[in-house]
Amino acid sequence: MDNKFVRPRPEFPKRAVITSGMPYGNKLIHFGHLGMILRADVFARFMRDRIGKDNVIYVSGTDCYGSPAIESFRKLQEEGKMKDKTLLDYVTENHDKQLDILKKFEISFNLYGGSAIGRAGEIHKEVSKWFIETLFKNGMVSKRSSLQFYDRENNCLLNGRQVVGKCPIEGCQSEKGYADECDLGHQYLPQDLIDPISTLSGKKPELVKIENLYFDLQKCTPLLEQWIDSIDRKSDTAPFMVKEIREFFKKPEIYIKREFFDVFEKIKDKLPTFSELERNEKAPSMTIVFDKLEDREKACEILAENGIRYRTGKTLTPFRLTGNISWGVPCPTIDGVDGQTFYVWPESLWAPISFTMAYLESIGKSDDEWKKYWADKDGQVYQFLGEDNIYFYGPAQQAMWLYMQGENPSLDPGNGQLRLTKINPIKSILYMNKKASSSGAVKPPMASEFLEHYTAEQIRMHFLAMNLVNNNVSLSPKAFDSDAKDDEIDPVVKEGNLLTNVYNRILRTVFYSTQSHFDGVLPKSSIDESIMEECRKVILNVEKFMYDKKFHQVYNALDVFIRNINKYWVKDVNNCVTEEKLAHLITNTMQMVFVANTLLHPIAPSGTENVADYIGFNKDICFSWEHIFDTFDNILDRKRERKLKTLKPKEDFFKRHQSQLDELAKKNGIEG
Numbered sequence: 001m002d003n004k005f006v007r008p009r010p011e012f013p014k015r016a017v018i019t020s021g022m023p024y025g026n027k028l029i030h031f032g033h034l035g036m037i038l039r040a041d042v043f044a045r046f047m048r049d050r051i052g053k054d055n056v057i058y059v060s061g062t063d064c065y066g067s068p069a070i071e072s073f074r075k076l077q078e079e080g081k082m083k084d085k086t087l088l089d090y091v092t093e094n095h096d097k098q099l100d101i102l103k104k105f106e107i108s109f110n111l112y113g114g115s116a117i118g119r120a121g122e123i124h125k126e127v128s129k130w131f132i133e134t135l136f137k138n139g140m141v142s143k144r145s146s147l148q149f150y151d152r153e154n155n156c157l158l159n160g161r162q163v164v165g166k167c168p169i170e171g172c173q174s175e176k177g178y179a180d181e182c183d184l185g186h187q188y189l190p191q192d193l194i195d196p197i198s199t200l201s202g203k204k205p206e207l208v209k210i211e212n213l214y215f216d217l218q219k220c221t222p223l224l225e226q227w228i229d230s231i232d233r234k235s236d237t238a239p240f241m242v243k244e245i246r247e248f249f250k251k252p253e254i255y256i257k258r259e260f261f262d263v264f265e266k267i268k269d270k271l272p273t274f275s276e277l278e279r280n281e282k283a284p285s286m287t288i289v290f291d292k293l294e295d296r297e298k299a300c301e302i303l304a305e306n307g308i309r310y311r312t313g314k315t316l317t318p319f320r321l322t323g324n325i326s327w328g329v330p331c332p333t334i335d336g337v338d339g340q341t342f343y344v345w346p347e348s349l350w351a352p353i354s355f356t357m358a359y360l361e362s363i364g365k366s367d368d369e370w371k372k373y374w375a376d377k378d379g380q381v382y383q384f385l386g387e388d389n390i391y392f393y394g395p396a397q398q399a400m401w402l403y404m405q406g407e408n409p410s411l412d413p414g415n416g417q418l419r420l421t422k423i424n425p426i427k428s429i430l431y432m433n434k435k436a437s438s439s440g441a442v443k444p445p446m447a448s449e450f451l452e453h454y455t456a457e458q459i460r461m462h463f464l465a466m467n468l469v470n471n472n473v474s475l476s477p478k479a480f481d482s483d484a485k486d487d488e489i490d491p492v493v494k495e496g497n498l499l500t501n502v503y504n505r506i507l508r509t510v511f512y513s514t515q516s517h518f519d520g521v522l523p524k525s526s527i528d529e530s531i532m533e534e535c536r537k538v539i540l541n542v543e544k545f546m547y548d549k550k551f552h553q554v555y556n557a558l559d560v561f562i563r564n565i566n567k568y569w570v571k572d573v574n575n576c577v578t579e580e581k582l583a584h585l586i587t588n589t590m591q592m593v594f595v596a597n598t599l600l601h602p603i604a605p606s607g608t609e610n611v612a613d614y615i616g617f618n619k620d621i622c623f624s625w626e627h628i629f630d631t632f633d634n635i636l637d638r639k640r641e642r643k644l645k646t647l648k649p650k651e652d653f654f655k656r657h658q659s660q661l662d663e664l665a666k667k668n669g670i671e672g
Helices: 031-051 067-078 087-104 118-137 218-231 239-247 258-270 293-305 344-362 387-403 456-465 491-518 529-547 551-573 579-600 605-615 658-667
Strands: 015-020 056-062 111-114 141-151 163-166 194-198 206-215 253-257 275-278 285-289 310-312 379-386 422-426 429-431 473-475
Touching (some): 015 031, 015 344, 031 422, 067 087, 111 118, 111 344, 141 194, 206 387, 218 387, 239 422, 253 258, 258 293, 344 387, 379 387, 387 422, 456 491, 456 551, 491 551, 529 551, 529 579, 579 605
Parallel strands (some): 015 056, 015 379
Antiparallel strands (some): 163 194, 253 310, 275 285
């Protein structure tokens, strides 16, 4: 059949690792996590069907360390909670709760680990040591004296979430800036944070000099530009990601508001050498540009001393690797810096490698087996993340991966060296058209709350239908919308209807017709070439959309195809005046059902596997893409002799949530 394919089919690796962003150890799973994790799971399930389940590993886990966990645990203890508990107890309890709820959404992790928990945590410490020692050997890690916030009243250094202010990055819309990053993921130096306040004392903290280890990210700019050029305009690269990453390659900039122009003119000769990009009589601000980050930081000090307010632009800054936070992965002594722990962001980037190692060890594989996935031309790593983490997984991670090779890295290294990952970011999922975050004014609903109103399959379908590769999308479930009218369509139920209404209907129709006319035994007849062609078309479309991670187009293609199955049946059933014609209709329809069920499998695994069981498809092969272009007759389990399991009246393969059934019964005046 290959000669009938109109376009070249995408090439998939022989082996794949899928990862998704890791929830912090102080959080439970909310809808934002779901949007990212569900997409990763659908792709992981698709890849298992596409290249073989033994060749695909899906890992994620709890990001245990860092100041968010410390702060949350501290507040709980102040409230008298978590008595006689340790920080490890706290994050482990949250880890277990995270995994429990994700299982209810049918997330198919090979391993959901924890960076501080169990064997995965032990391996993670070893991997962290290997990373920093290798990067230091390759000349990319050095100690730097940097400023850190200090709370004089509590006599302690402050980390991460212990300092709150305003993000200094021009145009940033974040609700909170922390010590060196805002809640939208922008990175900056602590001294640039606007109006910092200590969460411990409620007062403005001081800045003191501390020695930490840094990765020389600025040095990587030329190679990172080559990398972004190499993936730009590829069908599986999100355009918004390319645009955002390129912004970090700009030279260091400072933006000064018009009200400070006169003061600036008096002191500008004191600044390091700069060029002026933009200033006119009507412009609200001016832009000055520096060749070196050090010059910009010196200029910031001078501007601040003279009372000039400013904002800074995006640029690559030294990437901090260590700190003095107590709750972190211990860092070995490097360049004379002793007794520190890793900053949470770098170690969370290589945590999926640790989890891959832990999983492979648990199934008896050799110590080097992980390299077949992360460091081999036949392997590929796909990472699913939120838009606010692009900086870390983009410039920071890719640069570290490259310089793990040595002093002269290549974008296409030989086997045995870490290979660049495919980054798959999503735009923001709003809640009722508003930005929601745990630390913001609008709190995100927890994943467990959705299961009180919707089935896991309905949620999976709804999130899949969101066009998050191009746009911010609002999640507005009717069950959570106090302003929703009774006659409004629930957007979550709407996408789920493809399963609960349309697909259910055709399945029941075929089953009942077979049971009524052929004693439940599938009749034998030929399959029309037009039916096979329509099946091939949707298979190829879904394959390409999956390759590009354009899941909303996967949903659209399946929506059209499944509705067309119903239309085909309705159009022809009245012409089936003989059993021979009905047998032909059932056979053609079953071919389309076989294809639809296979393509739906990554999205609705339990329901489609139940369909396969009732029909008598051989489960070892019916979801494998090795057989997707076969006829359904070749997939049937010969032991069943084409006999369908009996489908009882009004039985559904894909069910509505009980609350929806109760509401429907209430509308129809049915009690109980």
